[in-house]
Amino acid sequence: MSKQCKLILALDLPDKESALDMLKKLQGSLEWVKIGLQMYLKYGADFVRQVGEMGFKVFLDLKLYDIPNTVASAVKSLEGLPVSMLTIHTSGGAEMMKAALNAAKETNKEMQILGVTVLTSFDEDSMRATGFDRTLSEQVLKLAKLAEESGLSGLVCSPLEIELLRKNLKSEMDLITPGIRPAGSDSNEQKRIMTPSLAAKTGSSYIVVGRPILKAENPAEAAKAIIKELKDAK
Numbered sequence: 001m002s003k004q005c006k007l008i009l010a011l012d013l014p015d016k017e018s019a020l021d022m023l024k025k026l027q028g029s030l031e032w033v034k035i036g037l038q039m040y041l042k043y044g045a046d047f048v049r050q051v052g053e054m055g056f057k058v059f060l061d062l063k064l065y066d067i068p069n070t071v072a073s074a075v076k077s078l079e080g081l082p083v084s085m086l087t088i089h090t091s092g093g094a095e096m097m098k099a100a101l102n103a104a105k106e107t108n109k110e111m112q113i114l115g116v117t118v119l120t121s122f123d124e125d126s127m128r129a130t131g132f133d134r135t136l137s138e139q140v141l142k143l144a145k146l147a148e149e150s151g152l153s154g155l156v157c158s159p160l161e162i163e164l165l166r167k168n169l170k171s172e173m174d175l176i177t178p179g180i181r182p183a184g185s186d187s188n189e190q191k192r193i194m195t196p197s198l199a200a201k202t203g204s205s206y207i208v209v210g211r212p213i214l215k216a217e218n219p220a221e222a223a224k225a226i227i228k229e230l231k232d233a234k
């Protein structure tokens with residue numbers, strides 16, 4: 001029996017005031033909040049602390065990609081912050097992933113390092129345009145296996161790749177899936193998408209949802225409806 005799939009809100013908003021206003025509306029409705037580059041670059045560590053103090057678990061989505069030493073130093077810079085998940089790019093290679101893991105072990109044992117595989121905004125054509133000859137699935141699996149061998153316990157991938165990864169990975173890695181759209185909502189630029197219930201049924205550990213909640217008339221109701229969909233998914 002797999003774990004209950006959880007909702008993570010992608011807090012992609014233009015300023016702190018609207019973000020805090022949104023979080024006040026959502027307190028009690030959800031547990032996890034993802035802070036991405038938009039908010040982090042503008043408001044930094046203080047904002048991360050503030051979100052943690054409001055009682056939310058923080059997923060810091062910085063998608064780090066650099067030489068191993070630089071990534072390790074960046075991870076260490078987060079020491080003391082309430083960060084429960086942090087993203088790095090698996091395409092940075094095994095050495096980079098191991099350096100990030102070691103840095104996390106030294107500074108924040110509670111922080112899970114997640115490896116991003118192939119972004120959900122890619123399709124076969126845009127992948128090929130970057131010079132990769134493999135299919136999208138082949139590339140995702142290659143990166144996922146490298147992440148698993150490097151010791152990572154979680155991956156960010158499209159929900160369309162869950163089955164492939166569950167079948168081919170040796171361990172029960174956490175699969176965090178953005179590119180989620182409740183039935184009838186706008187897909188925006190996301191290309192590899194799925195509904196919350198299907199993602200949960202297929203084996204997603206956490207779904208990441210931004211605009212379908214942020215732009216809803218009643219964000220708390222939208223979040224609750226998604227959580228119900230996840231709980232009802234059989």
Ligand SMILES: O=C(O)c1cc(=O)[nH]c(=O)n1[C@@H]1O[C@H](COP(=O)(O)O)[C@@H](O)[C@H]1O
Nearest residue numbers: 010036118119120156178179208209210211
């Ligand atoms: O790492 C991510 O969270 C991520 C990876 C990916 O492949 N695709 C993707 O959309 N994301 C993030 O997931 C969120 C999706 O937001 P919405 O498209 O508004 O639901 C954004 O914050 C993206 O940065």
